[in-house]
Amino acid sequence: MIARAVRYLDERVGTSPAIKKALRYVFPDHWSFLLGEIALYAFVVLVGTGVFLTFWYEPSTAHVTYHGQYEPLQGLSMSKAYESVVDISFAVPAGLLIRQTHHWAADVFVVAIVLHLVRVFFTGAFRKPRDVNYYVGVTMLALAVLEGYLGYSMVDDLLSGMGLAIGYSVAMSLPVVGGPLAFLLWGGEYPGASSFLTRLLVVHVLIIPVALGLLIAVHLATIVRQHHSQFPGPGRTERNTVGTPLWPGYALRSIGLLLAVASVLVLLGGLIQINPIWEWGPYATFQSTNGAQPDWYLGWLIGALRLMPPWELHFGDVTLIPATFWGGALFPLAVFAFLYSWPALERRLTGDRRRHDLLERPRDNPVRTAVGAAFATWVFVAFVAGSTDRVFVQLGIAYTGQVWFWRVFGWIAPFAIFWLVKRVCEELKRTEAHPLRGWSGAIAELGRGGDSAGYTAVEQSRESPGSRVGRRGDPPPPPGA
Amino acid sequence: MTEDESRRVVAEGRRAEALVSALLVLASLCAAAFVVLYVVHDDTQLLGLALGLTFACLAVAAIVAGKRIVPQETAVEERDRLLRPQEVEEVDAIVREGGEGISRRKLLTSAAVAAGLSAGAALVVPAASLGPSIGDRVRxxxxxxxxxxxxxxxxxxxxxxxxxxxxxxxxxxxxxxxxxxxxxxxxxxxxxxxxxxxxxxxxxxxxxxxxxxxxxxxxxxxxxxxxxxxxxxxxxxxxxxxxxxxxxxxxxxxxxxxxxxxxxxxxxxxxxxxxxxxxxRRDFPEGIGPSWLRIERNPPGESQ
Incomplete structure (x- = not known):
C-alpha cells in the first residue's frame, strides 16, 4: 500500500528522493529547540480557530440594540461587530470555547516566539549562516504582536476601543507624516470611517496571516537547507548533525507536541476565562474603564507610554514630536532596531565572519550574554511599569513614586545587569560549574585556625571545554569511545 | 567516529504498547464525550475539558510511541556545503552574458530605474483614497x-x-x-x-x-x-x-x-x-484630542 502510494507520486512528480531525504532528516535533541515548534503549532491552532470565528464576525460599525441571550446587555446600543462577538460567545454552540482558545493561542504564540528568540540570541544561533533566518524570525515577532493587537481591536468592546485610541494617537504623533498617515489608516478622524473594521478584518485574517505563513515557509525551508544547529558534544562537529531522524521517532514526538499544544490551549480556552468582552461593554469614544490592561505582549508599550515624562519638541507653531511618540513609537522602533542589527553588530565587534553550526552556551560569550541581558532588562522594566496602576490598587504603593522609581531604575538596571551577567559568565566559564544542575564539587578540608589557604574546593566534575558531555538529551558516549 | 554515533535500538515495549492503546481508547472516549456534550449540553467548560483531554491523550500516546515503541535511532547527517565559489562565478557570468552587446548601459539603466519608480508611484497613489486629507478636520x-x-x-x-x-x-x-x-x-x-x-x-x-x-x-x-x-x-x-x-x-x-x-x-x-x-460660551480656543504636528497650542490671546 505504502509502496503503491510512493510509486504513484514518483511516477508523476518524481518525489521519492525528496521523501527519502525528508524521512532521514536529523533533528538534534534539545528541549530548547521545541520553543519554535510550539510557536508553529500555536499558529496552527490560531488558523483553525480563527477560520471558525470569521464565519460569525461582522465588521460593521452600524448601531444595533442588543436583544440577545446575555441579560445584562439587554437593550443596550452597540455596534454590530460587538454584538456579533457577544453572539459568538453566547449563542453559537462551542463559540466561546473557540473564541477563548483563539485568544489564549495568540498569547501563547507570542510567548513561544519570544522564548525562541531568547534561545536563539543567547546561544549565538543567529550567526552566519542563520542570520538571514533570524531576520525572518524577528519580522514574524513584529507581525505576531501587530496581529494580536488587531485581533482584539476588532471586537469593538470598551478595552479594544481604548487600545485603538492609543494606536491612533501614536500614529498621529509620528513626526510630519503622522496626521495624514493616521487619517489614511482610519479613513478620517478617530474613531474612523465606517469601513475601518473591514480594514482591520482584512489585515487580521488575510494580509498578516498570509505574510506569516509565507515567512514560516521560508523559515522552515531555510532550516532544512542549512540543517539544525546543535550544541557541542561527542561526535558533533561543525560539519554534521547528530540526532533523531524524522521517521519514525521524531515525527511521532513532534506530532505529540502539536497535540499537546492543542490540548493545553483548548483546556485554557475551556476552563480559564479570558477577555470577557460582555463585562467590558460596548465602546464609545467618551467612555473608558479603570484598570485597563492590554494583552501581555503590549505591556512593554503601555509601560513605556506611562513612564515617559511629558516631553514635546516644538518648532514655532508646530509640534514636531508629540509626547506620545517616545513611548509609543520610538521605544518599539529602538527595540526592533537592536534585534535586527545585533548579528551585524556582533560580527563587526568580534570580526568573526565564519560559518557557525555549533551553538555556544550563554557563558561561552560573556559580552553577548551580558548585552542581551541588559537589553532584556531595559524592555522588562517598561513591561513591569505597565502594571504600576495595578500595584497601586493591590498594594497601595503610590503611583507617582513607582513611576519615578522605574524611570530611574530603567536606565541604571541594564548597566548593573550587564556588569553582573558578564562577571557570572566569566566565572562559570572559568570553573565550568553548572549552577542549575546542583553542586558538582566536593569540599576537601577546611584548615584550622581560619587559614584561608587551607580551604580547597576540589571540583571533581570539572571538564575541559573540548569534552563537555552529559548534557541531558545528549546521546550517551558511544561504547568504546 | 560518525559510524559509532549512529545507533538503532529496537525497543521491546509490551507495556508501552498497552499504554498507548489505552490512551488511544481514552482519546476516543473523550472525543465521543465532546460530541455528546455538544449535542445535549453545550457547556464551555465541559466541552473544553473533553476536547482538551482528547488532545492530551493523543499527545501522550504519540510521544510514548515515539520514545518507547518505534526503533530508537541516533543518526548522523553531514551538512551540505553552502558556499560554492565556482557556481557563484558561473551565475555571475550567466547574468552578465545576458547584457552582452549593450552599449548604452547607463542610459538604459537610468531609464529603467525611472520607469520602475514612476510605475511604482502610480501603483501606490490609489492608497490615498483610503482616507480624507487631514486639512482642518481635526480642528x-x-x-x-x-x-x-x-x-x-x-x-x-x-x-x-x-x-x-x-x-x-x-x-x-x-x-x-x-x-x-x-x-x-x-x-x-x-x-x-x-x-x-x-x-x-x-x-x-x-x-x-x-x-x-x-x-x-x-x-x-x-x-x-x-x-x-x-x-x-x-x-x-x-x-x-x-x-x-x-x-x-x-x-x-x-x-x-x-x-x-x-x-x-x-x-x-x-x-x-x-x-x-x-x-x-464659544468653541475650544485650542485643538482637542491627541497631539500631532499641527495641533493648536496656546492660542493667540489665550496665553497664560
Missing part, C-alpha cells in the same frame, strides 16, 4: 456659542445638576457623541479654590468647569476624578486618564500635574444661557 468640534451641554440621554444640564465632588460626562446637543470634539468632563469646585488664568475668569460660571473628555496624550476618555475626602491632608482635585495616568488640575484650567501628556487638558468656556441651561 472642527461641534461647539459654538450657545451650544448646550446634554447628558448621554440627551437631557440638558442645568448648573444645579452639577454637584461638587463628582464628575459628569456631557456631550454637545445634537452632535454625534463619538465625535472626539463632542464629549466633555464637567466638574464643580468651590469658587474660592478656582485659580484660572486672567483671560479665563468668565469660563467657569458658578464654579462649573468643562474640559474635553479626550486625553491630549493618547486619546482615551478621562474617567477618573480625584476629589479630596478630607481637605486638609488629601491631594487637590484632579482629573486622570486611566490609560497612562496623565493627571490634570481642573482648578487651574487643566494644567498637567503628573504623567506623560504634553499639553494641558483643553478647557471649554462655559456660560449659563437665558433659559438657565449650561452652554458653551
Amino acid at each position: 472642527e468640534t461641534p461647539w459654538s456659542t450657545g451650544r448646550r451641554l446634554v447628558d448621554r440621554q440627551g437631557r440638558r444640564y442645568r448648573p444645579d445638576d452639577i454637584e461638587i465632588g463628582t464628575f459628569y460626562t456631557a456631550l454637545a446637543e445634537g452632535a454625534n457623541p463619538n465625535d472626539l470634539g463632542s464629549s466633555l468632563v464637567v466638574v464643580r469646585l468651590p469658587e474660592e479654590q478656582i485659580h484660572l488664568p486672567a483671560d479665563r475668569r468668565t469660563w467657569a460660571p458658578q464654579g462649573i468647569l468643562a474640559f474635553s473628555k479626550i486625553c491630549p496624550h493618547a486619546g482615551c476618555a478621562i474617567s477618573l476624578y480625584r476629589y479630596p475626602l478630607y481637605q486638609p491632608t488629601s491631594e487637590r482635585p484632579a482629573l486622570t486618564c486611566p490609560c497612562h495616568y496623565s493627571t490634570f488640575d481642573p482648578a487651574t484650567g487643566g494644567k498637567l500635574l503628573f504623567g506623560p501628556a504634553g499639553r494641558a487638558l483643553p478647557q471649554l468656556p462655559l456660560m449659563v444661557d437665558r433659559d438657565g441651561y449650561l452652554a458653551a
Whole structure:
C-alpha cells in the first residue's frame, strides 16, 4: 500500500528522493529547540480557530440594540461587530470555547516566539549562516504582536476601543507624516470611517496571516537547507548533525507536541476565562474603564507610554514630536532596531565572519550574554511599569513614586545587569560549574585556625571545554569511545 | 567516529504498547464525550475539558510511541556545503552574458530605474483614497456659542445638576457623541479654590468647569476624578486618564500635574444661557484630542 502510494507520486512528480531525504532528516535533541515548534503549532491552532470565528464576525460599525441571550446587555446600543462577538460567545454552540482558545493561542504564540528568540540570541544561533533566518524570525515577532493587537481591536468592546485610541494617537504623533498617515489608516478622524473594521478584518485574517505563513515557509525551508544547529558534544562537529531522524521517532514526538499544544490551549480556552468582552461593554469614544490592561505582549508599550515624562519638541507653531511618540513609537522602533542589527553588530565587534553550526552556551560569550541581558532588562522594566496602576490598587504603593522609581531604575538596571551577567559568565566559564544542575564539587578540608589557604574546593566534575558531555538529551558516549 | 554515533535500538515495549492503546481508547472516549456534550449540553467548560483531554491523550500516546515503541535511532547527517565559489562565478557570468552587446548601459539603466519608480508611484497613489486629507478636520468640534451641554440621554444640564465632588460626562446637543470634539468632563469646585488664568475668569460660571473628555496624550476618555475626602491632608482635585495616568488640575484650567501628556487638558468656556441651561460660551480656543504636528497650542490671546 505504502509502496503503491510512493510509486504513484514518483511516477508523476518524481518525489521519492525528496521523501527519502525528508524521512532521514536529523533533528538534534534539545528541549530548547521545541520553543519554535510550539510557536508553529500555536499558529496552527490560531488558523483553525480563527477560520471558525470569521464565519460569525461582522465588521460593521452600524448601531444595533442588543436583544440577545446575555441579560445584562439587554437593550443596550452597540455596534454590530460587538454584538456579533457577544453572539459568538453566547449563542453559537462551542463559540466561546473557540473564541477563548483563539485568544489564549495568540498569547501563547507570542510567548513561544519570544522564548525562541531568547534561545536563539543567547546561544549565538543567529550567526552566519542563520542570520538571514533570524531576520525572518524577528519580522514574524513584529507581525505576531501587530496581529494580536488587531485581533482584539476588532471586537469593538470598551478595552479594544481604548487600545485603538492609543494606536491612533501614536500614529498621529509620528513626526510630519503622522496626521495624514493616521487619517489614511482610519479613513478620517478617530474613531474612523465606517469601513475601518473591514480594514482591520482584512489585515487580521488575510494580509498578516498570509505574510506569516509565507515567512514560516521560508523559515522552515531555510532550516532544512542549512540543517539544525546543535550544541557541542561527542561526535558533533561543525560539519554534521547528530540526532533523531524524522521517521519514525521524531515525527511521532513532534506530532505529540502539536497535540499537546492543542490540548493545553483548548483546556485554557475551556476552563480559564479570558477577555470577557460582555463585562467590558460596548465602546464609545467618551467612555473608558479603570484598570485597563492590554494583552501581555503590549505591556512593554503601555509601560513605556506611562513612564515617559511629558516631553514635546516644538518648532514655532508646530509640534514636531508629540509626547506620545517616545513611548509609543520610538521605544518599539529602538527595540526592533537592536534585534535586527545585533548579528551585524556582533560580527563587526568580534570580526568573526565564519560559518557557525555549533551553538555556544550563554557563558561561552560573556559580552553577548551580558548585552542581551541588559537589553532584556531595559524592555522588562517598561513591561513591569505597565502594571504600576495595578500595584497601586493591590498594594497601595503610590503611583507617582513607582513611576519615578522605574524611570530611574530603567536606565541604571541594564548597566548593573550587564556588569553582573558578564562577571557570572566569566566565572562559570572559568570553573565550568553548572549552577542549575546542583553542586558538582566536593569540599576537601577546611584548615584550622581560619587559614584561608587551607580551604580547597576540589571540583571533581570539572571538564575541559573540548569534552563537555552529559548534557541531558545528549546521546550517551558511544561504547568504546 | 560518525559510524559509532549512529545507533538503532529496537525497543521491546509490551507495556508501552498497552499504554498507548489505552490512551488511544481514552482519546476516543473523550472525543465521543465532546460530541455528546455538544449535542445535549453545550457547556464551555465541559466541552473544553473533553476536547482538551482528547488532545492530551493523543499527545501522550504519540510521544510514548515515539520514545518507547518505534526503533530508537541516533543518526548522523553531514551538512551540505553552502558556499560554492565556482557556481557563484558561473551565475555571475550567466547574468552578465545576458547584457552582452549593450552599449548604452547607463542610459538604459537610468531609464529603467525611472520607469520602475514612476510605475511604482502610480501603483501606490490609489492608497490615498483610503482616507480624507487631514486639512482642518481635526480642528472642527461641534461647539459654538450657545451650544448646550446634554447628558448621554440627551437631557440638558442645568448648573444645579452639577454637584461638587463628582464628575459628569456631557456631550454637545445634537452632535454625534463619538465625535472626539463632542464629549466633555464637567466638574464643580468651590469658587474660592478656582485659580484660572486672567483671560479665563468668565469660563467657569458658578464654579462649573468643562474640559474635553479626550486625553491630549493618547486619546482615551478621562474617567477618573480625584476629589479630596478630607481637605486638609488629601491631594487637590484632579482629573486622570486611566490609560497612562496623565493627571490634570481642573482648578487651574487643566494644567498637567503628573504623567506623560504634553499639553494641558483643553478647557471649554462655559456660560449659563437665558433659559438657565449650561452652554458653551464659544468653541475650544485650542485643538482637542491627541497631539500631532499641527495641533493648536496656546492660542493667540489665550496665553497664560
